[in-house]
Each structure stands twice: as C-alpha cells, then as structure tokens.
Amino acid sequence: MSSNKNIRIAFLVIISLASIFASTARASDESSKKQRYECLFCTFGIGLLEQLGQVHNETVTASLQRVCELLSDTKFQSACEMVVKFIGPRLINLLYRHITPDVACAKLSMCPTLPDGRSPQCHLFPKQRSNGNLYFARVDRDWTAKEDISSSLALPPFCKWPGARFFCDLFDRLHNLHTPLIDFDGDGFSLAETFRGSAWRGKDCNDALSAVHPGARPLKNDVESDSNCNGILGVDHKTGHPYETLYCEDSRPLGLMIIGDSAGARFHIPEQWLEARLLSRDILTHLPYVISNEFDWPMASFTTGYRNVTWPIIDGYTVSVYEYLRNRNLCNHRDYHNLGVNGAGTKDPPSYIRNMTIRSNVTDHPLLLFYEFVGNDVCNKHNDTLAHMTTPEQIKKNVLHSLKILDTLLPNGSHVFMTGLANGSFLWEGLSTRYHPIGRLNQDIRYPEFYDFLSCIGVNPCGGWMTTNDTLRRLTTERAEKLSEVIEGVAKEYRHHFKNFDLEYITCPLTTIVEDWEKSHGKDKIWQLIEATDGFHPNQLANNLIAEHVWRFMEKKIPHFIGPVNPHNAKIAAIFGDQGGY
Numbered sequence: 292m293s294s295n296k297n298i299r300i301a302f303l304v305i306i307s308l309a310s311i312f313a314s315t316a317r318a319s320d321e322s323s324k325k326q327r328y329e330c331l332f333c334t335f336g337i338g339l340l341e342q343l344g345q346v347h348n349e350t351v352t353a354s355l356q357r358v359c360e361l362l363s364d365t366k367f368q369s370a371c372e373m374v375v376k377f378i379g380p381r382l383i384n385l386l387y388r389h390i391t392p393d394v395a396c397a398k399l400s401m402c403p404t405l406p407d408g409r410s411p412q413c414h415l416f417p418k419q420r421s422n423g424n425l426y427f428a429r430v431d432r433d434w435t436a437k438e439d440i441s442s443s444l445a446l447p448p449f450c451k452w453p454g455a456r457f458f459c460d461l462f463d464r465l466h467n468l469h470t471p472l473i474d475f476d477g478d479g480f481s482l483a484e485t486f487r488g489s490a491w492r493g494k495d496c497n498d499a500l501s502a503v504h505p506g507a508r509p510l511k512n513d514v515e516s517d518s519n520c521n522g523i524l525g526v527d528h529k530t531g532h533p534y535e536t537l538y539c540e541d542s543r544p545l546g547l548m549i550i551g552d553s554a555g556a557r558f559h560i561p562e563q564w565l566e567a568r569l570l571s572r573d574i575l576t577h578l579p580y581v582i583s584n585e586f587d588w589p590m591a592s593f594t595t596g597y598r599n600v601t602w603p604i605i606d607g608y609t610v611s612v613y614e615y616l617r618n619r620n621l622c623n624h625r626d627y628h629n630l631g632v633n634g635a636g637t638k639d640p641p642s643y644i645r646n647m648t649i650r651s652n653v654t655d656h657p658l659l660l661f662y663e664f665v666g667n668d669v670c671n672k673h674n675d676t677l678a679h680m681t682t683p684e685q686i687k688k689n690v691l692h693s694l695k696i697l698d699t700l701l702p703n704g705s706h707v708f709m710t711g712l713a714n715g716s717f718l719w720e721g722l723s724t725r726y727h728p729i730g731r732l733n734q735d736i737r738y739p740e741f742y743d744f745l746s747c748i749g750v751n752p753c754g755g756w757m758t759t760n761d762t763l764r765r766l767t768t769e770r771a772e773k774l775s776e777v778i779e780g781v782a783k784e785y786r787h788h789f790k791n792f793d794l795e796y797i798t799c800p801l802t803t804i805v806e807d808w809e810k811s812h813g814k815d816k817i818w819q820l821i822e823a824t825d826g827f828h829p830n831q832l833a834n835n836l837i838a839e840h841v842w843r844f845m846e847k848k849i850p851h852f853i854g855p856v857n858p859h860n861a862k863i864a865a866i867f868g869d870q871g872g873y
C-alpha cells in the first residue's frame with residue numbers, strides 16, 4: 292500500500308473520531324468538557340498517524356491534502372477538505388523526531404498542560420519506548436522546528452475549525468434525535484437503514500401511509516396489501532380465508548422493544564481502526580454508515596439483532612432474542628425496535644420515551660419490552676465518587692417513573708423484562724494485563740494506562756470500574772448490587788400492578804455469562820467477551836451468549852412472555868419465503 296493512502300486513511304479516522312468526540316461533548320454544552328474530548332481524539336489520531344509511519348517506514352507527507360478523496364459523499368468531502376487544509380500545515384510544522392503524541396497535543400493546546408503551558412498534564416504514551424523505537428523516527432527535515440509556532444498554535448474548539456461545522460451539526464442531529472430522520476408518513480419507521488432507520492426498527496413497507504408499519508394489527512386482514520410489513524398477505528384460495536387470519540390471528544403476535552443504554556444498542560468501535568498494521572481502505576468502507584448509526588450496531592445486538600454482519604470490522608454472527616421470537620412465530624417478522632441511547636441511565640427515559648415509543652395501544656400488537664441499564668447509574672465521566680452515583684431511593688423513583696409512562700403507551704397484554712446492573716469488576720479481571728489496540732504495535736499501552744489517561748483528561752466512561760483503584764472498583768460493584776436489588780424489588784412488588792403489562796426481573800445476564808465463561812474457559816479468557824477499543828462494552832460473542840441465556844430463561848420461567856409457537860410456521864415459510872427480508 293502506498294504511503295499516501297495510509298496517511299489519508301489515518302486522517303479519515305481522525306476526523307471521524309474527532310466529530311464523534313466533539314459531539315459527545317456537545318451534549319453538555321460545556322466548553323471545557325468539549326475540550327477533553329478533543330484531547331482524546333487528538334491523542335489517538337496523532338498516535339495512529341505516528342504508528343502508520345513506523346509500520347510503513349514513511350514520512351508524514353503533503354498527501355494529507357488528498358485525505359478527503361476517500362469520502363464518496365461530496366458534502367462530506369468538501370467539509371473534510373476544509374478541515375484538513377486548516378489542521379494539516381499546523382500539524383506538519385509541529386512534528387519533529389522524538390515528540391510523543393501527548394506532547395504534540397499539548398502543543399496544539401488540545402490537551403491540558405502543566406502550569407508551564409507546554410508540557411502535557413496527562414500521558415497515554417510513554418516518554419520513551421522500551422523497545423527503542425523513536426517516535427516520528429522519520430520526519431522530513433524541512434519540517435523540523437523551522438519556526439517557533441507555539442504562539443500561533445492556540446486552536447479554536449474543533450467545531451469552530453473551517454469545515455468542522457458540518458460534522459458537528461451532523462452529530463448534534465445524531466445526539467438529539469432518536470427517531471428516524473427519513474420518515475415521510477411519520478409512523479416512526481423508515482425505508483433507510485441509518486439515522487435511526489431500519490437498523491433500529493423494522494423497515495417500513497409503505498412510507499406514505501402511517502397506518503402501515505411493522506407491528507400493526509392488520510388492516511382488512513391484509514387481503515390485498517401487507518399492512519404490518521411481515522410479508523404475509525393475500526387469500527388462501529382453498530379455504531377462501533385471508534392468510535393473516537388463518538396463520539396469525541390466533542398466534543398472539545408480539546413485537547420486541549428495548550429501552551436501554553449503549554450496551555443494549557451494541558456500541559462498537561472496530562479495533563482495526565486503532566491498529567496501524569490492520570488499517571486499510573476495506574476496513575474503512577463502512578465508516579459513514581457506522582457514524583450514521585451513532586457507532587451502535589442494533590442489527591447485531593442481543594435484543595434486536597436481525598442479520599449477520601459479514602464485514603471484517605465485526606466479529607462473528609448474530610444471535611438475538613428478536614430472532615428467536617420471530618422463529619417462534621413468523622407473524623412477528625420485522626417487529627423490532629431498538630431504543631437504546633448511548634450514555635443513558637435510569638433517569639433518562641422519561642425525557643424521551645414518549646417520543647420514541649411509537650406504538651399504538653389500540654391498533655398495534657403488544658410488546659415484549661426490555662428495560663436494560665447495565666451501568667450508567669454507577670458510571671459517570673466525573674472522577675467517580677459514590678456521591679455521583681444513583682442512590683437506591685433515586686433509582687426506585689426513576690424506574691417507577693418510566694413504568695408509569697410506559698403504562699400509558701404500551702398495548703394491553705405487553706410484558707416488561709427488567710435486567711439488573713452488571714458487576715463490572717470483571718473488566719479489570721479481564722483486561723488489566725492486556726494491551727489496548729493502540730498499544731499493540733509497540734507493546735507499550737495496557738488498559739491500566741488507558742484508564743488512567745481517560746480519567747486524567749476527564750472522559751472515562753466508567754471511572755468507578757475502569758480504574759486501578761481496587762477499593763473504588765469494589766465500592767462501585769457494591770452500589771450496582773444495591774441498585775439491582777431495588778429493581779428486582781420493584782419487579783416483584785409491581786408485578787401485576789400496571790394495567791397494560793406485567794413485570795419480570797433477571798440478574799444482569801452479562802454478569803451471568805461472564806461468570807459461566809470464567810468457569811468454563813478460565814479467568815485469563817474473560818477478555819474474549821469485552822469490546823477491545825473501549826474496554827467496557829460486551830462484544831459480539833458476549834451479545835450472542837446473552838441472547839441464548841435470556842431466551843432459555845424465558846422459555847423455562849416465563850413462557851407467556853414469548854407467546855406460543857406458531858403451528859403454521861412451516862406453511863408461512865413455504866408460501867412467503869423470507870417474508871420480504873429486511
């Protein structure tokens with residue numbers, strides 16, 4: 292691969308990470324917080340650029356200017372070109388032999404500095420590499436410290452860079468809008484996959500009629516057209532009855548919905564994007580798609596997964612509760628809804644579920660609804676102290692508040708399945724001795740260094756578990772346990788309290804499958820269940836194990852939550868094939 296291509300690819304990654312981080316911070320409208328994310332992307336971006344130089348023995352070249360050619364969308368491309376024109380020369384001017392990415396970002400004033408105003412306060416990369424490799428071993432001599440540029444280096448916040456507005460606006464939209472961007476009939480279902488489209492909720496089969504959408508009770512028995520998008524329509528000429536009536540009417544159809552967090556939405560940043568040796572054009576093909584889905588992969592999640600993703604940036608096939616539910620009753624085809632929101636905890640759904648839960652309690656079928664928050668109630672981006680965590684009293688209020696709202700939204704006969712919080716201590720058990728993807732090339736950054744860096748710059752997504760402090764990890768787990776007990780208590784006390792649904796509780800399935808994995812494979816294999824890049828979320832294998840575990844639990848303990856097996860499945864499959872697919 293040519294050096295130019297590598298540099299271009301590195302910058303594409305940097306820019307997209309930049310926009311993600313900038314936008315995450317924007318949610319808070321707090322400029323200091325925004326800057327902390329800029330530090331994160333700067334450090335990873337420049338670190339990656341440096342490693343590409345090592346891998347391919349090449350200098351940082353003027354080919355920076357062509358980075359944006361990789362983007363096919365012209366709007367992306369021109370915004371990207373403006374950003375690169377702005378940052379490229381500044382960056383090139385700054386780099387010299389031995390400079391570490393941390394120092395470079397401090398000099399760019401994108402990371403916090405010590406009182407001298409120049410040295411970085413936080414370090415991800417060691418000051419010297421133990422393997423003797425130099426940082427930026429090959430820098431074009433013309434660039435080395437030509438001029439003192441320190442005075443001109445104070446950069447404005449990322450969103451104020453020329454061209455960056457485009458990316459920041461895009462991410463504002465992703466953050467604030469949890470309903471489909473493209474939805475002409477306003478029924479909450481889309482023909483497009485991304486921007487909260489069919490990757491999240493079953494694809495609409497008529498985007499001009501709001502009465503037509505997945506999960507609808509069929510209109511006029513679907514004699515002439517398919518009103519619930521399950522692919523079943525028409526009349527059986529032998530009996531003269533509509534197929535919907537024959538095969539589905541008595542089958543107790545159920546949709547699947549999840550109200551949850553990033554673990555429920557299946558957050559995943561491909562580790563290949565942070566490993567210089569693995570970066571290639573192919574690896575980046577789906578970058579715009581991934582950004583437009585908020586770095587979530589609901590189509591492969593343990594709840595609403597509906598297809599196998601065969602791209603190299605996701606590992607393994609998809610097993611999901613939706614898939615089981617659909618195979619149990621093919622009338623449920625396409626009736627899935629992933630309402631996961633990155634960063635959400637139990638206090639959040641009341642502000643958005645009314646708008647997101649588009650389900651008519653009259654004209655739609657009931658739901659099996661997952662209520663899933665594995666950790667954000669004990670995790671936060673401040674330095675975690677117990678004072679920042681949700682209290683048992685508060686979580687009871689939060690949960691009941693959401694349930695009361697749901698009781699006004701869900702069709703009668705629905706079921707709500709609540710999961711407890713995880714015991715996040717396994718993250719440390721699984722990862723503390725392993726290298727983070729950005730540290731694999733030089734074997735110099737393990738997860739403890741990664742955690743410390745995130746805490747130091749103030750963006751650790753779970754400072755209570757992703758920390759070297761054993762006491763804090765133990766206290767965080769204890770609080771999570773207490774909160775889980777409260778949720779379990781609510782599920783028992785209010786099991787039959789609500790008009791439109793009953794309740795069931797399950798011990799955090801992530802914790803259960805991790806314990807089982809540890810028993811069968813050993814403690815040194817726990818890492819196999821964790822997302823490598825963030826060191827935090829359950830990965831594809833874990834998602835699949837969770838789906839199997841949850842399904843077995845439901846079949847055994849609460850079969851009425853999943854409805855009966857449809858005896859007509861074989862006939863439906865014979866007549867309707869893949870039922871229109873997805």
Ligand SMILES: *[C@@H]1O[C@H](CO)[C@@H](O)[C@H](O)[C@H]1NC(C)=O
Pocket residue numbers: 348
């Ligand atoms: C890297 O490239 C330089 C200049 O082209 C060359 O002198 C050097 O031998 C190369 N190093 C390796 C390890 O290939």
Ligand SMILES: *[C@@H]1O[C@H](CO)[C@@H](O)[C@H](O)[C@H]1NC(C)=O
Pocket residue numbers: 596597598599608609610614
């Ligand atoms: C994915 O592939 C596996 C293995 O081939 C298969 O068993 C499974 O049904 C597929 N899953 C989906 C959601 O299509």
Ligand SMILES: *[C@@H]1O[C@H](CO)[C@@H](O)[C@H](O)[C@H]1NC(C)=O
Pocket residue numbers: 642643646
């Ligand atoms: C929810 O939807 C209503 C009406 O459609 C709208 O007025 C309101 O702004 C929305 N709220 C949020 C938080 O998006």
Ligand SMILES: *[C@@H]1O[C@H](CO)[C@@H](O)[C@H](O)[C@H]1NC(C)=O
Pocket residue numbers: 652653698699700790791
């Ligand atoms: C159905 O929903 C409407 C509006 O949300 C609500 O006013 C009504 O009480 C609900 N009906 C039932 C039976 O829950």
Ligand SMILES: *[C@@H]1O[C@H](CO)[C@@H](O)[C@H](O)[C@H]1NC(C)=O
Pocket residue numbers: 703704790791
């Ligand atoms: C709701 O459904 C349950 C059974 O699932 C039934 O017993 C109850 O009467 C229904 N309530 C209403 C208001 O239809």
Ligand SMILES: *[C@@H]1O[C@H](CO)[C@@H](O)[C@H](O)[C@H]1NC(C)=O
Pocket residue numbers: 714715716717718720768772
């Ligand atoms: C949480 O998990 C750790 C190991 O990962 C274990 O040592 C500890 O006992 C667990 N705590 C609870 C309360 O289950």
Ligand SMILES: *[C@@H]1O[C@H](CO)[C@@H](O)[C@H](O)[C@H]1NC(C)=O
Pocket residue numbers: 674743746747748749
């Ligand atoms: C958080 O803790 C780290 C040490 O783990 C410290 O270096 C950092 O300054 C703290 N950050 C804040 C915002 O208090």
Ligand SMILES: *[C@@H]1O[C@H](CO)[C@@H](O)[C@H](O)[C@H]1NC(C)=O
Pocket residue numbers: 675676677760761762763766
């Ligand atoms: C570890 O965390 C505990 C609980 O927050 C705190 O009291 C203690 O000072 C921390 N220890 C260190 C070495 O930072």
Ligand SMILES: [Ca+2]
Pocket residue numbers: 476478480495496497498499500501502503504
């Ligand atoms: Ca529609």
Ligand SMILES: [Ca+2]
Pocket residue numbers: 509513517518519520521522523524535
């Ligand atoms: Ca139909």
